Amino acid sequence: MEEVPLLKALHTKYSKDAVILGISVDVSLDRVDRTIKEKGMTWPQLADGKGFEGAIPMAYRIQGTPELYVLDRAGRIVAKTGSANQVEALIKDALARPPM
Amino acid sequence: MMNRGALSRVLSGCLFAAILAMAPGPDRTAAAQSAQSAQPPAGPSVADIRAMAADARKEIDGYKTAGGAPDAADHPAIKWSAALWQVRDRAPNRETIALATLEAIRMLNRAELWDRTQARVASLDADDPAWERVPTALYEGAIARKSFDDTIATLSRTAASTKSPSNKAAALIIVGRIHRRLGDLPAATRSISEARAAAPGTPQAEEADGLIYEIEHLSVGLRAPAISGKPRNARRAITLDSFRGKPILLVFWAST
Numbered sequence: 001m002e003e004v005p006l007l008k009a010l011h012t013k014y015s016k017d018a019v020i021l022g023i024s025v026d027v028s029l030d031r032v033d034r035t036i037k038e039k040g041m042t043w044p045q046l047a048d049g050k051g052f053e054g055a056i057p058m059a060y061r062i063q064g065t066p067e068l069y070v071l072d073r074a075g076r077i078v079a080k081t082g083s084a085n086q087v088e089a090l091i092k093d094a095l096a097r098p099p100m
Numbered sequence: 101m102m103n104r105g106a107l108s109r110v111l112s113g114c115l116f117a118a119i120l121a122m123a124p125g126p127d128r129t130a131a132a133q134s135a136q137s138a139q140p141p142a143g144p145s146v147a148d149i150r151a152m153a154a155d156a157r158k159e160i161d162g163y164k165t166a167g168g169a170p171d172a173a174d175h176p177a178i179k180w181s182a183a184l185w186q187v188r189d190r191a192p193n194r195e196t197i198a199l200a201t202l203e204a205i206r207m208l209n210r211a212e213l214w215d216r217t218q219a220r221v222a223s224l225d226a227d228d229p230a231w232e233r234v235p236t237a238l239y240e241g242a243i244a245r246k247s248f249d250d251t252i253a254t255l256s257r258t259a260a261s262t263k264s265p266s267n268k269a270a271a272l273i274i275v276g277r278i279h280r281r282l283g284d285l286p287a288a289t290r291s292i293s294e295a296r297a298a299a300p301g302t303p304q305a306e307e308a309d310g311l312i313y314e315i316e317h318l319s320v321g322l323r324a325p326a327i328s329g330k331p332r333n334a335r336r337a338i339t340l341d342s343f344r345g346k347p348i349l350l351v352f353w354a355s356t
Contacts, residue, residue, distance in 0.1 A: 001356045010349070018347045021327070021338075025354045029332070035355040036333050044331035044338055059325035061314055062352045071324050071348040075340055078347075079320065087349060094347035 003066050003084035004039050010088060011043050018091050019043075025065060027051040073099050143192035146199060152187065153203040156180035160210050170212065177211030185220070194229035201230035205237035209244060217241055226258045231267035232304075235274035248278045269295040269304035276311060285315055324350075 011020050024032045024047040032047040048054045052062055060069065070078040070090040079090045144152075159176045168175065184204035191197040201224070208217045221238065224230055235255055242251040252275055259271040276291035289312065296308035317325055327350075328339040340348065 001353070003351070003353075007349075007351060018349065019343045020349045020351060021340075021343075022351045022353060023327075024332075025352060031355050033332055042333070045333050046327070046329045046338075047332055048329070056325075056327055056329075057352060059317075059327075060350070060352065061310065061318060065352055065354040067352040069324060069350040071340070071350065073345050073347055075323050075344060075348070077318065077320050077322055077324050080318070084351070091347055091349060099345065 001035075001039065004041065006084045006087075007043075008040065010091065014091060014095075017095055021046070023047065023054075023056050025051050025054065025057050025062060070094055072097050143190050144187045144196055144200065146196060149184070149187060149191075149196060149199050149203060152180075152184060153206070156184070156203070156207050157210065160207060164211075175211055175213070177207045177213060178216070181205070181207040181216070181220075188230070194232070197229045198231075198233040201228075202233035202237050205234060206240065209237060209241040212244070214241065214245065221254065226262035227264050227267065229264075229267075231258055231262065231264065232270045235271050239274045239277060242278065243281075248282065252278055265299035266302050266304050269299035269302060269308065271295075272298065273304060273308055273311065276308075280311075280315060285319060289315055324348075 007020060010018075020043040022036075022041060022043060022045040024035070024045060026032045026035070026047060027049055029047060029049045032045065032049070035041070036045050046056065048056075051057070060067070064082070066082065066084060068081050068084060068087055070081075070087065070093075072078050072094045078094050081087065081090070156176070160180065163176050164170075181204045184200050184207065188197055188200035188204060191200050205217055205220060208214075208220065217237075221234060224234065235258075238251050238254060242248045255271040255275050259268045259275070262268050262271070272291045272295035276288045276295065279285070279288035279291060292308045292311045292315070296305045296312070299305050316322075324340060326340060328337065330337040
């Protein structure tokens with residue numbers, strides 16, 4: 001959760017040009033909703049309450065959090081990282097690439 | 101409902117087993133011995149080895165922080181590694197043998213005593229149960245040294261000469277991981293597929309399955325797996341495709 005302030009800043013800074021999509025691996029949907037509210041995470045948040053066994057975490061082989069993927073404009077994987085710290089450079093890199 | 105007769109039979113049965121279990125010395129009956137074999141095995145347990153490794157790490161890191169000479173003959177890593185190796189020799193089963201060996205080598209890695217790591221590994225028979233975990237320690241060392249060729253060579257040799265399917269698979273999986281790390285995905289896929297074929301039904305085969313999936317679906321440059329759903333905090337369902345044209349940051353998170 002320590003990445004939230006940085007994600008908020010990125011969400012503000014790149015709101016027009018890039019998308020942030022959160023996927024919670026919490027097993028309680030009440031907890032998900034509470035956290036989204038308390039932390040003020042305004043970008044879209046998916047969750048199915050199945051934790052790491054949920055369809056999306058399984059498809060991305062998520063084994064711990066946070067885990068971040070950067071996708072380019074065509075939806076291709078640019079990078080995967082376990083920390084939000086370097087993620088702005090990766091977004092800039094994806095933005096600099098030609099559209100398709 | 102249990103009647104009195106059944107209850108007293110159960111009770112006397114328990115008592116009998118308890119007396120047999122207490123019986124000392126050589127004239128134990130077969131029943132007492134089978135009761136005994138249900139007990140945890142003698143010798144170091146996984147928890148014992150983990151605790152020992154934690155102590156070892158603490159002392160080695162303390163030595164480094166205090167500015168201890170990295171090449172000193174009395175480096176605590178040498179002492180701890182030798183102690184873990186002794187534990188290895190007393191370990192009661194494959195799991196504890198492999199774990200003690202893994203930790204013994206990790207302590208040498210931690211002190212960057214690569215020559216000693218190499219000597220220890222060279223002393224292991226290719227069929228030694230430790231080879232299920234040793235490849236991991238070699239991989240960690242190779243990452244630290246940023247040098248992979250000799251590790252690939254060592255692991256390939258072991259994979260070629262061992263008669264143990266799981267040893268072969270464990271070695272080939274790390275060869276595959278190294279290739280993947282170096283960006284050679286075809287070579288990674290070859291090694292990992294060979295690992296999977298060598299040891300069907302084992303944890304190594306399961307790990308190989310996962311790695312092949314990652315290579316085929318989650319490698320840089322590939323289209324990311326499809327995502328769709330209704331966000332908790334929005335009215336309309338979304339898909340990854342609905343954002344096409346913009347870079348996307350996916351953040352997997354958990355409340356803390």
